[in-house]
Amino acid sequence: MSITLTINGEPRTIDADPETPLLWALRDELGMTGTKFGCGIAQCGACTVHLDGTPVRSCQTFIGDVGDASITTIEGIDGKAAKAVQAAWQELEVPQCGYCQSGQIMAATALLAETPKPSDDDIDTAMDGNVCRCATYARIRQAIHLAADKMEA
Template sequence: MAIGFNLNGKPVTVTSEADTPLLWVIRDEIGMTGTKFGCGAALCGACTVHLDGEPIRSCQTPVSAVAGKKVATIESLSKDNSHPLQKAWIAYDVPQCGYCQSGQLMSAAALLATNKNPSDTDIDNAMSGNICRCGTYNRIRAAIKSAAAEMQKNARAA
């Protein structure tokens, strides 16, 4: 059975079984490897993608649940690390091992899409489902605040 959805702004059709986790469809059938497998139980956040703008765990979302919807992966932020979050991640030296970072960035992007000036509590709440085994939480929070400030500055300049 063919399942069609929009992936990073482009229509795609896949032929995976309806109950195949979206993570494996994205990685194995489509070949986009930015989204990572972490725990497989939707507990760590490494596999976070957006479904119609909301962060979801792709390891536990069957591909049938995204039929006709919009999915965005880490590759949707930018091809050249020019997204304010990516620039802030680099400036604040957030990644250590880097494994959780695509999920962290996608959760942060979802937060900033709805909250242009998040407080520490807002950030902590939005990021609470993402585990960083290297413990860079303070840098993650600082990078999100920096990206929010840059996005506000860019919006005023536009």
């Protein structure tokens, strides 16, 4: 079945079953490998993308359910919050192995777009379920606070 998805602002048509997880459509059909496979059961956050600005787990989001929603991946993330998060991540050298970082960045960007000056509790809630195998959680929290400061400046 031919399905058209709006990804990073552009229509992309693929021939796939409507019950195909968005993750596999992105990676296998469209070659967009920035979104990672982690667990396949929406528990780790590595596959996080934005659906109309809201972070969702693409491994459990079926392409047939996306409809007219706009999908943003790590390859297409942009804007003030995204730039601040990316700069803070680099400045504080957040990643170690880097595998989870696209999902972490997508979750952090969504948080800052909604809550420009988050508390530690806000960060913990927003980032809950984004697993970092290298346990860089303290640097992730610090980077989100730094990104919030950068957005204010």
